[in-house]
Amino acid sequence: MEELLLRVVPGLAEQWKGVTPDAIARIEQIAGRPLPSFYRWFLSRMGLSMGHLAYPTLDFSAQRVLERYAEEWVEPHPGLLLIAHDSKEMMPTSLFYDLDAPARGDALVAAKEEGADETDLYERFETLREMLAWGALSRFRLDKMPQQCGGTFSGDPPDILSLVEPVMSSLGFKQPVSTGPYCGLYERADAVMTCKGMPRHGLDRVRSFEFGGGDAGVLRKILGEIAAVSSLKVKVTEWTPALA
Incomplete structure (x- = not known):
């Protein structure tokens, strides 16, 4: 995964920034279970900055995830974990891990509109790894x-x-x-x-x-x-x- 991203995303090696183990541990505490190994890798590499790989309205940063929980914008859920907050003004659709649908050291990524019920999910990718790789190849x-x-x-x-x-x-x-x-x-x-x-x-x-x-x-x-x-x-x- 690193080889792909560093090869196709311009300047990523100089731009991506990870977060400390403490920040990862705080998100894991919210999840109430061990985080998928790929998500731990993602946070350690890009939990602070995704460089040019960043999405226009989706904020994947650990800081934003922790803020949204601290502000009680989203409440801890035994199966769902917020991983990207959508800042769109019209029909924002944030991304969540479905931790009850693990796959290959990762988990299913689902979208949920603000205010929607936890059961009203739109499944996007079987894993975050595939979402990021698919996006990088498509865009760059x-x-x-x-x-x-x-x-x-x-x-x-x-x-x-x-x-x-x-x-x-x-x-x-x-x-x-x-x-x-x-x-x-x-x-x-x-x-x-x-x-x-x-x-x-x-x-x-x-x-x-x-x-x-x-x-x-x-x-x-x-x-x-x-x-x-x-x-x-x-x-x-x-x-x-x-x-x-």
């Missing part, structure tokens, strides 16, 4: 590609990405970090693809994708290979910029 590599497209992979298998991965590997793509069945990250020098599904929403037959490369021909060729080699249905819904 994929979005800078001359041609982009988006769409869906669909089919009968419950794990769609298990059919995508071997095709991408055969075409020279690497997976910069390991992911679960809901998130796929693939990159090579001239192209980047990110795939995403919604945990626990019963959408096991569909994964959305965003794909960027040098030109439409390259993207079409790769998507065509996935459709030809696997049993998946590939649907492109948008081209950016639009094709003539």
